Amino acid sequence: MDRAIESGLRLLSNLLIAVAGICLALMMVHVIADVALKYVANAPIPGTAEIVAHYYMVAAVFLPLPLVELNNRAIFVDLFYHMMRPLLQRASMLLAYGAQIAFFGVLAWQTSHDAMAAYAKGDLVEGIINVIIWPGRFFLPIGFWLAVAVSILRFLQVLTRRDWAEVTSPTPGDSAPEAV
Amino acid sequence: ETYQINVGWAPTHIITKNAYTDFAESVKKASGGNLTFEVFTGGSLLSTKDTLGGVANGVAVAGMVTGAYLPADLPLDNTGADMAFVADNPIAAAFAWTELNFVNQKLQDEWKKNGVVFGGGYSTPVYNFICTSEVKSADDIKGKKVRTAGAAHVRFAEFLEAVPVSVSFAEVYTGLQRGSLDCAMADPTALVSGFKIAEVAKYITMLPMGTHFSGASWVYNPDFWKSISADDRRLLFDQMALAQAHMQIDYNAQVAENLKGGEAQGVKIVEPDASLKGKLAEFKDSYVATLPKVEMESRKVEDPTDIIQGYVELEAKWKKLLEGVDNTDAEALAGLLKKEVFDKLDAGTYGVN
Amino acid sequence: MDRIEIGSAGIVVALLLIGLRVPVGVVLGLVSFVGIASITSMKAAWGILTAIPYSFISNWSLSAVPMFLLMGYIASQVGLTRGLFSSMRMFIGAIPGGLASATVVASALFASASGSSVATAAAFSRIAVPEMLRSGYKASLATGAVAASGTLGSLIPPSVLMILYGIFTGTSIGALFVGGLLPGILSAAVYIAMITIRSWADPSLAPVVRETYTREDRIAALKDTWPLPVLIIGILGGIFAGVFSPTEAGAIGAGLAILIALFRRSLSMPALSRAIIETAEGTSTVFIIAIGASMFSVFMGLSTLPNALSGALLPHVDNIYVLIALISVLFIVLGMFVESISLMLLTLPVIQPILTGMNVDMVWFGIIVIKLLEIGLITPPVGLNVYVMKSSLGDQVSLTQMFKGAFWFILMDIVTLALLVEFPSITLLLPQLMQ
Ligand code: NA
Ligand code: NA
Numbered sequence: 022m023d024r025a026i027e028s029g030l031r032l033l034s035n036l037l038i039a040v041a042g043i044c045l046a047l048m049m050v051h052v053i054a055d056v057a058l059k060y061v062a063n064a065p066i067p068g069t070a071e072i073v074a075h076y077y078m079v080a081a082v083f084l085p086l087p088l089v090e091l092n093n094r095a096i097f098v099d100l101f102y103h104m105m106r107p108l109l110q111r112a113s114m115l116l117a118y119g120a121q122i123a124f125f126g127v128l129a130w131q132t133s134h135d136a137m138a139a140y141a142k143g144d145l146v147e148g149i150i151n152v153i154i155w156p157g158r159f160f161l162p163i164g165f166w167l168a169v170a171v172s173i174l175r176f177l178q179v180l181t182r183r184d185w186a187e188v189t190s191p192t193p194g195d196s197a198p199e200a201v
Numbered sequence: 202e203t204y205q206i207n208v209g210w211a212p213t214h215i216i217t218k219n220a221y222t223d224f225a226e227s228v229k230k231a232s233g234g235n236l237t238f239e240v241f242t243g244g245s246l247l248s249t250k251d252t253l254g255g256v257a258n259g260v261a262v263a264g265m266v267t268g269a270y271l272p273a274d275l276p277l278d279n280t281g282a283d284m285a286f287v288a289d290n291p292i293a294a295a296f297a298w299t300e301l302n303f304v305n306q307k308l309q310d311e312w313k314k315n316g317v318v319f320g321g322g323y324s325t326p327v328y329n330f331i332c333t334s335e336v337k338s339a340d341d342i343k344g345k346k347v348r349t350a351g352a353a354h355v356r357f358a359e360f361l362e363a364v365p366v367s368v369s370f371a372e373v374y375t376g377l378q379r380g381s382l383d384c385a386m387a388d389p390t391a392l393v394s395g396f397k398i399a400e401v402a403k404y405i406t407m408l409p410m411g412t413h414f415s416g417a418s419w420v421y422n423p424d425f426w427k428s429i430s431a432d433d434r435r436l437l438f439d440q441m442a443l444a445q446a447h448m449q450i451d452y453n454a455q456v457a458e459n460l461k462g463g464e465a466q467g468v469k470i471v472e473p474d475a476s477l478k479g480k481l482a483e484f485k486d487s488y489v490a491t492l493p494k495v496e497m498e499s500r501k502v503e504d505p506t507d508i509i510q511g512y513v514e515l516e517a518k519w520k521k522l523l524e525g526v527d528n529t530d531a532e533a534l535a536g537l538l539k540k541e542v543f544d545k546l547d548a549g550t551y552g553v554n
Numbered sequence: 555m556d557r558i559e560i561g562s563a564g565i566v567v568a569l570l571l572i573g574l575r576v577p578v579g580v581v582l583g584l585v586s587f588v589g590i591a592s593i594t595s596m597k598a599a600w601g602i603l604t605a606i607p608y609s610f611i612s613n614w615s616l617s618a619v620p621m622f623l624l625m626g627y628i629a630s631q632v633g634l635t636r637g638l639f640s641s642m643r644m645f646i647g648a649i650p651g652g653l654a655s656a657t658v659v660a661s662a663l664f665a666s667a668s669g670s671s672v673a674t675a676a677a678f679s680r681i682a683v684p685e686m687l688r689s690g691y692k693a694s695l696a697t698g699a700v701a702a703s704g705t706l707g708s709l710i711p712p713s714v715l716m717i718l719y720g721i722f723t724g725t726s727i728g729a730l731f732v733g734g735l736l737p738g739i740l741s742a743a744v745y746i747a748m749i750t751i752r753s754w755a756d757p758s759l760a761p762v763v764r765e766t767y768t769r770e771d772r773i774a775a776l777k778d779t780w781p782l783p784v785l786i787i788g789i790l791g792g793i794f795a796g797v798f799s800p801t802e803a804g805a806i807g808a809g810l811a812i813l814i815a816l817f818r819r820s821l822s823m824p825a826l827s828r829a830i831i832e833t834a835e836g837t838s839t840v841f842i843i844a845i846g847a848s849m850f851s852v853f854m855g856l857s858t859l860p861n862a863l864s865g866a867l868l869p870h871v872d873n874i875y876v877l878i879a880l881i882s883v884l885f886i887v888l889g890m891f892v893e894s895i896s897l898m899l900l901t902l903p904v905i906q907p908i909l910t911g912m913n914v915d916m917v918w919f920g921i922i923v924i925k926l927l928e929i930g931l932i933t934p935p936v937g938l939n940v941y942v943m944k945s946s947l948g949d950q951v952s953l954t955q956m957f958k959g960a961f962w963f964i965l966m967d968i969v970t971l972a973l974l975v976e977f978p979s980i981t982l983l984l985p986q987l988m989q
Contacts, residue, residue: 041834042827045620052621052805056798063344063364070367070614081620082611085838095577096839096944098935100954102575117576124584131603143501144273147352148367151272151499154612161608191949205594205856211721212903243722245855245899251605258601259594369615371717372799374727375669378712380796397720400728 023178027091030171034087037164044080048073067149075146075154083164090121090171093191107186111179114189118176122169129165136162203237204425207261209249212242215390215455216265216323219448220418228440236433238263253420257316262425266317268415269351275416276500277311280508282415283492285353286485287513288324290520291412292449292528295324297515298414299445300542305511307503312417318426318552320419321441323448326388326456328354328413330406331398333377335469336384337406339476345383348373350413352499353488354386357410360484370396377401386410390455392463399463408473408481418445426552435548439535442543446534453528557593561857564589565891568850572935582846582936586853593856602852607845614801615714618673620837621804623946626680627829627836628811629785632820637778639685644775647763651753653689654699654760655746657682661703662742664786666710667793669800671931672938675704677807679943681782683951690761693951695749698959701939702745702967705928708894710738712800715924718895722902725916729985733917734924736980740973741925744966752962781814839945840938847936851896860888860897864904874912878975881905882926882968889930893938897927921981922974929967932960 051069059065089095097117102110139155146152179185208214208221217240225238241247247255252264253271268278281298288294299322302308312319328350336342342361349355349365358365363384368376373391376382378401385391385398392399419441426434460470473481493506522541526533555563564585571581591599629635639653646652657678665674678700686696708715711731720727753760767775789807792798798806815821854860863884871877888897909919931939940956974980 038831038834041838042830045624045830045833045837048617049621049624049805049808052617052802053809056802056806059346059364060797063346065364065366067365073617074612074614078611078613078617078620079608081834081837082841083607083838085834086842089835089838089842092835094835094839094948095579096843096941096953097575097577098572098953099575101573113574113576116571116574117580120571120576120584121580124580124587127587127600128583128603128607131600132607135604135608139273142273147269147272149349149355149365151352157612158608193949211718212899213722213724239858241855241899243718243895243899245896246852247605248609251609255601255605258597258604260598260601260605368799371615371714372801374717375712376799379794379799381799394724395721397727400726 023174023182026174030087030167030174031091033167034091034171037084037167038088041080041084044077044084048077048081051077065149068152071146071148071152071154075152076157079157079160083160086125086164087167087171090168090175093175093189111185114179114185115176118172118179121172122176125165125168125172129162129169132158132161132165202235203239204262205241205246205260206238207241207247207252207255207264209244209247209252209265209267210242213394215394215451216418216448217242219451220265220323220444223447224440224444227443228437231436231440232433236429236436253315253317256420256422259422259424262422263320263419265418266416266420268417269413272500274315275311276502277308277505277508278415279352279500280492280496280502280505281512282351282413283353283496284509284512285328285351285411285413286357286488288412288414288516289327289409290516290523291324291326291452292534293516293519293523294412294414295322295445295449296519296538296542297512298322298324299538300515300519301508301511302417303542303546305508307508312420316423317420318423319417320421320437321417321445322414323416323418323445324412324414324452326390326412326452328386328388328410329408330384330410331387331389331391331402331468332384332404332406333380333402334383335404335471336473337471337477338474339480342384342477346381348376348382348385348387350386354410356488357481357484358386361480374398374401388412388456389459389463390452392459392468393466394455394459399459399466399468402463402468404469404471405460405463406471406473406477408477410481418448421552423552431548434551438543438546438548439539442538443531443535446531446538450529450531450534555592557857558859558862560589560592561854561859564853564857568891569935578935578941579842579846582843582850586846586849589853590849590856593853602849606848606852610845610848611841615670616841618668618670618801618804619676619840619942620833621808622668622673622677623680623836623942624829624833625785625804625807625811626677626946627833628808628815628826629782630680630684631825631829632811632815632818634781634785634811634814634818634820635681635685637775637780638782639689641772641775641779643689643763644767644772647689649750650757650762651695651749651760652762653682653686653691654695654749654753657686657699658703658742658745658749660786661700662706662710662738663790665704665707666738667790667800668707668803669712669714671705671707671928672942673800673804674707675701675939676942676946678704679946683943683947686760687950689763692759692959694955694959695753695759696959697940697943697947697951697956698961698963699745699749701932701937701943701956701960702963703742704939705931705967706738706741708928709734709741709921709924711735713924715894715927716920719898719920719923722898723906723916723920725920729917729988730920732984732988733921733981735984737921737925737970737974740980741967741970744970745963748962748966781818785810785814836945840942843936843941844938847893847938850936851892854888854892855896855900860892860900861904863888864901868905868908871908872912874914875975877908877912878922882922882971885923885926886929886933889927890933891936892930893936894927894930897930898923915978915982917985918974918978918981922971925967925971925974929964932957932964
């Protein structure tokens with residue numbers, strides 16, 4: 022049952038990180054084009070800094086969050102964890118996921134409201150040109166709500182599964198440097 | 202009781218010093234410690250952009266708002282930012298903008314809609330070009346990369362066929378140093394006391410490109426404002442009048458000092474020639490005439506003619522009033538501001554209902 | 555509880571939760587949320603959530619960090635780093651800790667252009683650490699060297715932190731820039747001395763190369779060294795010539811890495827997309843912590859703990875050495891929890907009048923402050939340079955090893971600080987010559 026849910030969540034998370042990846046690639050291309058035009062033709066692309074800040078950066082930070090959680094790759098300190106007995110380890114994992122649900126939960130809640138408010142007022146910034154920025158606001162609740170869902174799944178898995186330790190251990194990166 | 206107040210600018214900024222640090226001290230003294238403000242600067246509590254929302258939410262009970270950063274929240278207020286080119290007397294601009302915000306119902310409603318109570322305005326000194334090469338004529342500025350601050354400046358830079366560039370203030374210094382910027386549109390206080398660009402710039406062209414006065418020196422959280430007594434509100438009115446007078450006098454004094462300090466660091470003062478002045482006059486004429494229409498289109502506001510007209514009239518009124526007093530006497534200026542503006546407000550009802 | 559007690563309790567709870575393996579970013583954010591709510595109001599705490607995550611991230615200057623991460627991923631993914639490090643093994647492999655020392659030098663050069671410490675660490679983690687691990691270096695030494703030499707980004711001019719210090723205190727930015735140069739070089743030299751001595755005393759830290767190479771081997775190895783130097787020199791040259799800004803340099807660096815890889819025919823679409831996806835994961839991982847850290851700084855500011863500590867400790871001191879020592883302790887302790895700019899804003903109003911009263915040179919003091927603030931980037935629990943490395947290296951090196959490795963470099967920073975205090979001319983010589 023939870024496996025099915027997990028693969029569903031992974032599908033969505035992969036989708037989000039694909040969007041984040043596209044935004045990172047666009048960030049690179051957009052900035053390079055801006056620099057090139059500024060240098061060669063003295064004609065920078067107006068709004069570059071604003072679009073980088075309010076779209077690409079926001080996407081790159083908040084959309085990958087669910088996948089980071091599914092891969093259990095958030096940064097934590099496991100120095101003392103390794104000294105604990107399994108029962109205590111399990112309890113501290115429950116605490117960790119509980120805290121995560123709470124934090125991502127309040128963020129998801131608040132940023133949903135903020136995104137709606139930004140949409141309602143048609144939020145924009147004025148640089149060289151006016152840049153509409155409210156759509157980028159929605160990257161936050163999307164990332165946070167899915168991260169909440171992943172955290173709840175993990176919480177329940179730690180509570181109910183016998184192989185909870187494996188389910189919650191970090192998956193190695195594809196291109197991680199070889200171990201020594 | 203102790204309350205937090207917030208200004209996003211640096212601790213040494215003229216607004217920070219006069220409207221926050223010194224203001225907090227004199228409010229404390231005047232209220233006998235009844236109102237104690239703890240000042241947060243430079244974004245250590247709220248950034249300049251977040252201050253309006255943060256004050257509405259009670260993160261701070263008062264804060265400084267730069268309207269130009271919040272075009273969607275404050276479209277009418279930004280009409281003020283767009284009128285930049287009209288103003289040539291910072292004190293008159295500051296006091297006129299303050300008065301207009303109290304008497305114009307549309308502006309009052311806009312502040313209310315954003316969940317805050319307006320407390321007083323400000324105006325920067327007149328903007329000039331600060332450059333790494335000499336800009337004297339209309340030809341000199343063509344093709345130059347110019348750091349602009351606000352939509353009105355962008356339109357003027359484009360009118361001059363310069364290249365407007367928007368970079369953060371920390372990047373202005375290194376931008377001028379390395380040549381990714383040729384000029385900055387800034388007031389002379391950026392030379393020594395602000396961004397300290399006298400260290401990297403070589404010329405300042407004294408073309409009077411208006412001042413900047415959108416937003417507010419203070420907006421207050423309504424719950425806080427209601428929670429204090431009418432006497433305390435009156436005390437704040439008096440103190441704001443005084444702080445505003447000090448601030449504008451300090452701004453004027455700093456302009457003179459910065460020009461002198463800049464010259465000592467090798468920044469040459471350049472008088473623009475007729476071609477450049479002509480361009481500015483040409484731009485101003487077409488600008489003011491089309492402003493209401495442009496505002497309605499770009500900011501999607503109802504016809505702002507009353508705001509524009511109201512400002513122009515009040516500015517003229519204040520210029521006249523200021524002729525009668527010593528413009529370096531804080532008590533005199535504050536007295537005038539109280540008499541004309543703050544004393545007319547009802548401390549029992551303003552911002553309470 | 556009064557505000558100072560809430561602040562102190564917040565620190566204790568945060569350390570406890572981090573020790574219990576709750577993710578660092580979650581701890582910092584959640585504790586701040588509760589702490590801010592109890593100091594001010596629930597509504598204000600929600601207000602902070604409205605402000606910080608979005609405003610902090612939607613910032614153009616920060617974009618250099620993901621772009622330099624991407625550059626590092628691409629460079630390591632397609633093997634741009636391999637050739638240079640192989641030939642370094644041949645030519646300087648006999649020097650104890652040679653690769654780590656070379657990394658410090660390269661990092662210092664890079665730092666001299668980037669102006670940002672986190673961006674420097676982001677650029678070098680993937681480029682240098684895997685190669686050092688491959689040569690048998692201990693992970694703590696390899697990561698410590700990169701994290702610590704990243705901190706030179708703000709000490710060697712230009713530096714965003716110096717610009718802000720200059721504006722906040724009314725000190726000449728130009729003098730700060732020039733003044734930071736020798737202390738920056740000194741810091742790097744002290745790091746290298748420590749690396750060499752420790753590696754010499756304990757060869758298991760950094761095994762020296764004992765093979766002998768033929769002349770043909772050496773010539774062959776030299777052929778493939780160019781990609782990394784071209785990449786780094788391209789970035790430095792472009793910044794110093796004013797072609798692009800340090801912020802734009804990140805995207806240029808990533809693009810240049812792709813270009814070099816295309817030229818060497820070592821770029822595949824799958825490799826590129828993997829690099830991008832991993833950059834996205836790394837970006838998210840590190841900035842969630844940065845958001846938590848930023849909220850924690852606000853919490854600390856509202857608790858008045860930093861100003862209260864400064865106000866309690868400093869005003870009664872009349873000996874300059876004692877004063878600087880106390881300020882150092884204060885900054886190192888507070889720097890564990892409060893990020894650099896906030897720390898300056900919260901403490902300088904207390905400190906500056908005392909210094910002015912004692913006629914302390916603000917350029918000299920500024921460099922000491924920058925050095926102290928930079929130490930905060932490699933101390934737990936809020937040590938962004940370490941976290942940016944962790945997020946780029948994944949599970950290959952544990953956080954504990956990284957902070958342990960950084961510890962030695964912090965000790966060296968204290969040595970450097972002592973030298974800067976004892977010999978003010980290290981800082982002031984160049985600014986005086988400039989006048
Ligand atoms: Na630097
Ligand atoms: Na730290």
